[in-house]
Amino acid sequence: MEQIYTIKEAAQILRVNTNYIYREIGEGKIKAVKIGSLKILESELLRYIDTKSS
Numbered sequence: 001m002e003q004i005y006t007i008k009e010a011a012q013i014l015r016v017n018t019n020y021i022y023r024e025i026g027e028g029k030i031k032a033v034k035i036g037s038l039k040i041l042e043s044e045l046l047r048y049i050d051t052k053s054s
Contacts, residue, residue, distance in 0.1 A: 004035070005042065006037070007021050007032075014049070024048070029048065031044050
Protein backbone atom coordinates (compact mmCIF):
# COMPACT_ATOMS: atom_id res chain seq x y z
CA MET A 1 0.00 0.00 0.00
CA GLU A 2 1.28 3.43 -0.94
CA GLN A 3 2.27 5.89 1.77
CA ILE A 4 0.18 9.06 2.06
CA TYR A 5 1.76 12.22 3.48
CA THR A 6 0.22 15.29 5.05
CA ILE A 7 1.40 18.70 3.86
CA LYS A 8 3.46 19.02 7.03
CA GLU A 9 5.10 15.61 6.54
CA ALA A 10 5.90 16.40 2.90
CA ALA A 11 7.43 19.71 3.96
CA GLN A 12 9.61 17.93 6.52
CA ILE A 13 10.76 15.38 3.93
CA LEU A 14 11.67 18.13 1.46
CA ARG A 15 13.04 20.35 4.26
CA VAL A 16 10.90 23.30 3.21
CA ASN A 17 8.15 25.43 4.72
CA THR A 18 4.54 24.23 4.44
CA ASN A 19 3.74 27.43 2.53
CA TYR A 20 6.18 26.30 -0.16
CA ILE A 21 4.28 23.00 -0.52
CA TYR A 22 0.94 24.83 -0.79
CA ARG A 23 2.41 27.16 -3.43
CA GLU A 24 3.77 24.23 -5.47
CA ILE A 25 0.34 22.56 -5.27
CA GLY A 26 -1.34 25.80 -6.35
CA GLU A 27 1.01 26.08 -9.34
CA GLY A 28 0.29 22.48 -10.32
CA LYS A 29 3.84 21.28 -9.66
CA ILE A 30 2.71 18.85 -6.95
CA LYS A 31 -0.57 16.96 -7.23
CA ALA A 32 -2.49 16.59 -3.99
CA VAL A 33 -5.66 14.74 -3.11
CA LYS A 34 -8.29 15.86 -0.65
CA ILE A 35 -8.82 13.14 1.95
CA GLY A 36 -10.22 15.23 4.78
CA SER A 37 -7.38 17.68 4.22
CA LEU A 38 -4.86 17.82 1.41
CA LYS A 39 -2.57 14.80 1.20
CA ILE A 40 0.28 13.89 -1.13
CA LEU A 41 0.83 10.35 -2.36
CA GLU A 42 4.33 8.92 -2.02
CA SER A 43 4.59 8.33 -5.77
CA GLU A 44 3.78 11.99 -6.43
CA LEU A 45 6.34 13.19 -3.90
CA LEU A 46 9.01 10.95 -5.46
CA ARG A 47 8.07 12.23 -8.93
CA TYR A 48 8.41 15.82 -7.72
CA ILE A 49 11.79 15.10 -6.10
CA ASP A 50 12.97 13.46 -9.31
CA THR A 51 12.02 16.49 -11.42
CA LYS A 52 13.86 18.80 -9.01
CA SER A 53 17.07 16.75 -9.02
CA SER A 54 17.37 16.46 -12.81
